Amino acid sequence: MKHFGIYGYGFPVDEHWLKNPVVKNSILELQNLPLGEAAVFSEKVLARFIEEDQRHGNSRLLDAGNRSLRSFSSGEKRKVLLNYLLQQNPDILIVDSPFDNLDRQSVEELKITLKDISKGTSIIQFFKRKEDLLPIIDKVIRIENEKIGKVYTTEEFIAESASEEIRDQLKSIPPAPGEFKNIPKSLMKLEDVSVKYEDRPILTNISWEVIKGEFWKLTGPNGSGKTTILSMIYGDNPKAYGENVFLFGNRKGSGETVWEIKKKIGYFSPALTELFSRRNTALEMLISGLVDSIGLYQRPTDKQVALAKQWLKTLNLEHRQNKIFIKLPLLEQRLLLIGRAMIKHPPLLILDEPTTALDDESAMKIINLINLIAAESNSAVIYVSHRKEKGLKPDFHFELIPSDKGSVGKIEASGLRSG
């Protein structure tokens, strides 16, 4: 049984792509595989099931029950899809970035499952992070600029990766366009917060305070409640009301509206990319962060344009100024969306899984930008991720640790920065 790895990103990854004669001809063994019958484990396939679930009120992925697939955490959804695919006993399993959005323990479990499956099923793994390469893979094809690059044995690929150096040059971030007035020292405070869903405890006695200028990393395994916490801070999760959730000095639900709170928060999540369908340019996308809109609907001032141009320079994207945002490569969209979230220098910047679906080099560029933002601004940063991103330099780490009674929080100071 042979297994193949395909390394790269930014190209359409699915079974159709594998039928491309250039790809097939690059590896002889691929020609003999009945790729059309392969089971496909990918974000796209998952999205199709979620849509089906929403349209018909149930999904083939789930046993009868009253919970919608959408309400599952991202890791839980992936597990459900893989179980469903394995029930079909496929001869070939195509796995596209299977470890994205999975916590370390789930990654290890999935690796063991895939190893077992590999005894009777040919696996084709698409991957973007070199550390994700499955040890069972025999050959790796590298994709560069959407073209077939080198074909390696796994050992050759690992050896070459170890010697590769990733370099990046970054400039300073542009200044704040103005000052946020009356912002207290304590930006966000959770005091003994507990959340249950249908009697199932999710968070238990969570206490966490984020002070002006601090750089936090928020981690926790799949389903531990990270998104739930974010939705209490940034969103309008009704679970926040009645709990001691304080934002910018006010208890949530008293005083400020969600809209007023959002004005003081810069927010990025990969899902945001999907909200932009209008024909806004890269420059307009950055400016939209100054007026808190998704896309730009009003004529910007000269000052706003000048500031956005400065950001394009910082992001090394000056040449993209008038390009349509949604047509840009994923990394450039991410850089612009982080720039958009930061352009007003909000007191609090929330970055939810900013490196998801990126390759090593692109992830490093995002991490460098985030470190730069934290170092050069007064904004507090909350960075949410499963991955241990090597270069990230947070001051503190808030970790959610699951238990039968719901997740509890653990705080660690990293000692990487002073203050």
Ligand SMILES: Nc1ncnc2c1ncn2[C@@H]1O[C@H](COP(=O)(O)OP(=O)(O)OP(=O)(O)O)[C@@H](O)[C@H]1O
């Ligand atoms: N509306 C809901 N109804 C029932 N359960 C829910 C609902 N929303 C979330 N949950 C459950 O709450 C738990 C925490 O979910 P949450 O999305 O906050 O986890 P997470 O840490 O962000 O996970 P992941 O890393 O996988 O995205 C999960 O078990 C999830 O299934």
